Amino acid sequence: xxxxxxxxxxxxxxxxxxxxxxxxxxxxxxxxxxxxxxxxxxxxxxxxxxxxxxxxxxxxxxxxxxxxxxxxxxxxxxxxxxxxxxxxxxxxxxxxxxxxxxxxxxxxxxxxxxxxxxxxxxxxxxxxxxxxxxxxxxxxxxxxxxxxxxxxxxxxxxxxxxxxxxxxxxxxxxxxxxxxxxxxxxxxxxxxxxxxxxxxxxxxxxxxxxxxxxxxxxxxxxxxxxxxxxxxxxxxxxxxxxxxxxxxxxxxxxxxxxxxxxxxxxxxxxxxxxxxxxxxxx
Numbered sequence: 001x002x003x004x005x006x007x008x009x010x011x012x013x014x015x016x017x018x019x020x021x022x023x024x025x026x027x028x029x030x031x032x033x034x035x036x037x038x039x040x041x042x043x044x045x046x047x048x049x050x051x052x053x054x055x056x057x058x059x060x061x062x063x064x065x066x067x068x069x070x071x072x073x074x075x076x077x078x079x080x081x082x083x084x085x086x087x088x089x090x091x092x093x094x095x096x097x098x099x100x101x102x103x104x105x106x107x108x109x110x111x112x113x114x115x116x117x118x119x120x121x122x123x124x125x126x127x128x129x130x131x132x133x134x135x136x137x138x139x140x141x142x143x144x145x146x147x148x149x150x151x152x153x154x155x156x157x158x159x160x161x162x163x164x165x166x167x168x169x170x171x172x173x174x175x176x177x178x179x180x181x182x183x184x185x186x187x188x189x190x191x192x193x194x195x196x197x198x199x200x201x202x203x204x205x206x207x208x209x210x211x212x213x214x215x216x217x218x219x220x221x222x223x224x225x226x227x228x229x230x231x232x233x234x235x236x237x238x239x240x241x242x243x244x245x246x247x248x249x250x251x252x253x254x255x256x257x258x259x260x261x262x263x264x265x266x267x268x269x270x271x272x273x274x275x276x277x278x279x280x281x282x
């Protein structure tokens with residue numbers, strides 16, 4: 001397994017000014033970084049990929065639908081078309097970056113709730129967009145992984161079983177699901193059992209604590225999570241996802257109202273230490 005960290009701890013858009021952060025992460029022991037792809041041209045991500053090659057850092061990419069005008073689950077074909085176009089851009093940026101995966105809640109606009117559970121029309125719309133995206137991803141050697149979010153952030157896909165069912169509708173080898181332990185801690189009855197039930201559909205894992213801080217310092221049972229991943233034969237990437245208040249707009253989006261570490265750098269160091277401790281315990 002490779003250990004990585006999501007750059008959302010520092011920024012929503014990685015640029016030249018973040019090269020010292022990338023160097024720090026490499027020196028701290030991280031072998032992989034997860035790059036948020038929220039804006040920018042494909043050429044920018046190609047350049048960023050060259051920097052990462054120089055540093056010897058592997059990479060994945062993360063995404064989210066944040067504009068209601070692009071929503072895979074919308075009944076409006078114009079809105080679904082915009083979602084298809086955004087996913088195509090995401091995949092092109094990931095390929096230029098040299099990323100192996102695009103991961104995230106790629107089924108609906110973040111934070112949109114209808115006041116009811118998912119409808120058949122919404123699920124069918126999301127599957128339609130994902131089917132197109134999976135074809136494009138396979139053509140450029142990228143894997144997509146659906147992230148199930150908690151009920152306060154979406155209504156279409158809250159559990160690993162729901163994400164797996166949606167992926168099964170599409171039934172494409174370039175499409176799977178991912179585990180995020182923060183969301184699972186809210187929605188699953190038994191996270192290790194849910195991981196074992198999902199089995200090979202799992203293509204990616206976020207190690208994220210119950211308070212979004214340092215993994216291993218809260219309520220998530222990481223040794224049990226790691227044991228379940230071992231049981232299903234998962235040997236893919238493990239990415240630390242934690243948040244802070246360094247970037248005000250990200251702090252607001254993730255509802256982080258207090259400091260969870262003295263600095264993003266210290267959080268990254270402690271996360272590495274805690275992960276190693278959890279792995280040893282497992």
